[in-house]
Amino acid sequence: MASIKDIVFDSPHPASTARFWAQALDDYEVAPYDEEELTRLRSLGINDPEDDPTVLLVDTDDRLPRIFFQLVPEDKRAKNRVHLDLSTTDAAAEVKRLCALGATVEAEREDWITMQDPDGNEFCIMRS
Numbered sequence: 001m002a003s004i005k006d007i008v009f010d011s012p013h014p015a016s017t018a019r020f021w022a023q024a025l026d027d028y029e030v031a032p033y034d035e036e037e038l039t040r041l042r043s044l045g046i047n048d049p050e051d052d053p054t055v056l057l058v059d060t061d062d063r064l065p066r067i068f069f070q071l072v073p074e075d076k077r078a079k080n081r082v083h084l085d086l087s088t089t090d091a092a093a094e095v096k097r098l099c100a101l102g103a104t105v106e107a108e109r110e111d112w113i114t115m116q117d118p119d120g121n122e123f124c125i126m127r128s
Helices: 014-024 035-043 091-101
Strands: 006-011 028-030 056-057 065-070 084-086 103-108 112-116 122-126
Touching: 006 014, 014 028, 014 056, 014 065, 014 091, 091 103, 091 112, 091 122
Parallel strands: 006 065, 084 122
Antiparallel strands: 028 056, 056 065, 103 112, 112 122
């Protein structure tokens, strides 16, 4: 039986999108760039982690799936086929916080608020 190892988002700029989600989600952080990873990037001609084509978020407690942000050349063109539902104790405050980070509100429903991250990827804040 399979289990989720990674969740992967396509992005025109993985570093900034990863920073948004690291701030948006509890218990996640951008994976540190150790010397081995910096050497690997330099071997690909990438001298700045800001230009990394695959940025990884890791769970600080190592119990949740990793989240990758990978560089793609094309813009998002349609509604997501899969999205994240986020839980919170105060939906209104969370929406305000996420908007301050660069998210936008797409639609409000009785039980959830549909939002978009800075790349236009949809996600929902659950009201209950």
